[in-house]
Amino acid sequence: MQVRVQENDFEVATELAAIRRNRPQIGAIACFVGLVRDISEHSEVSELTLEHYPGMTEKALQVIVDQAAQRWPIIDARVVHRVGRLRPSDQIVLVAVATEHRGDAFAACEFIIDDLKTRAPFWKREVTPSGARWVEARQADEQASERWRP
Numbered sequence: 031m032q033v034r035v036q037e038n039d040f041e042v043a044t045e046l047a048a049i050r051r052n053r054p055q056i057g058a059i060a061c062f063v064g065l066v067r068d069i070s071e072h073s074e075v076s077e078l079t080l081e082h083y084p085g086m087t088e089k090a091l092q093v094i095v096d097q098a099a100q101r102w103p104i105i106d107a108r109v110v111h112r113v114g115r116l117r118p119s120d121q122i123v124l125v126a127v128a129t130e131h132r133g134d135a136f137a138a139c140e141f142i143i144d145d146l147k148t149r150a151p152f153w154k155r156e157v158t159p160s161g162a163r164w165v166e167a168r169q170a171d172e173q174a175s176e177r178w179r180p
Contacts, residue, residue, distance in 0.1 A: 031092075031095050031096075031099065031104070031106055031107045031108070032107075032108045032109070033088055033091040033092045033095060033108075033109045034088075034109070034110045034111070035082055035084070035087050035088055035091070035111050035112075035113055036110065036111075036112060036113070037112065037113055037114040038112075039112070039120070039121055040110045040112070040121060040124055042061065042063060042121075042124060045108055045110060045124055045126060046059060046061065046126060048108070049106045049107075049108055049126055049128045050128070053105060053106065053128070055105060055130060056105050056106075056128045056129070056130070057129070057130045057131055057132070058128070058129055058130070058131055058132040058134075058135040058136075059126055059127065059128045059135060060126070060127050060129075060132070060135035060136045060138070060139035060140075061124070061125070061126045061127075061139065062123075062124070062125045062126075062139055062140075062143050063121055063123070063124050064121070064122040064123040064124075064143070065119060065120065065121055065122060066078045066116045066117060066118050066119060066120045066122055067118060068118035068119075070156055070158075070165070073156075073158040073159065073160065074158060074159055075118060075156045075157065075158055076117070076118070076157050076158070076159075077115060077116070077117060077156070077157040078115075078116045078117075078120075078122075078154060078155070078156055078157075079114065079115050079116070079154070079155045079157075080111075080112065080113045080114065080116065080122070080152055080153070080154055081113060081152070081153045081154075081155070082111075082113050082150075082151060082152050082153070083151050086151055087111075087150060087151050087152065090149060090150045090151055091109050091111065091146065091150055094109075094142055094145045094146055094149060094150065095107050095109060095142060097141075097145070098127070098138045098141050098142050099138075101137075101138070101141070102127075102129060102134040102137060102138040102141075103129055103130065103134055104127055104128065104129055104134070104138055105128045105129055105130070106127075106128045107125075107126065107127045107128065107138070107142070108124065108125075108126045109123070109124065109125050109126075109142065109146070110123065110124040111123045111124075111146070111150070111152070113152070123143070123146070125139050125142045125143045125146070126139070127139040127142065141178050144171070144174040144175045144177075144178060145175050145178070147171040147174070147175065148167065148171050148172050148174075148175040149175065153165075
């Protein structure tokens with residue numbers, strides 16, 4: 031299971047091929063790709079800058095993936111999260127989970143992205159026509175993550 035934080039873009043097909051390689055037991059891969067939107071809080075967004083705490087961020091992501099692997103029979107998983115300056119339509123994050131059956135793949139993928147949104151140390155700054163602003167945590171993201179708690 032691999033976790034990466036990087037400035038460079040990623041190629042979804044390449045990442046999925048790496049997960050599948052020499053693993054005939056995989057019956058399903060659920061994949062989520064997050065993109066930069068051109069609007070947020072009713073304002074046009076021309077740029078998004080993502081910052082992180084190197085080392086700490088990767089560890090937090092690995093903990094999330096490990097927790098998913100404790101709950102579902104994951105064969106492999108991959109999280110690739112970009113940092114730096116991004117523009118609308120750029121890819122931000124990839125979460126891919128491989129399992130024997132689709133239900134486990136979907137659930138584990140959704141769990142990972144929900145927890146990533148609230149528990150991974152990333153900071154977002156948007157540039158809008160009225161200037162730059164830091165993005166606050168969203169209640170909907172917290173609620174999505176909390177539904178996985180016992």
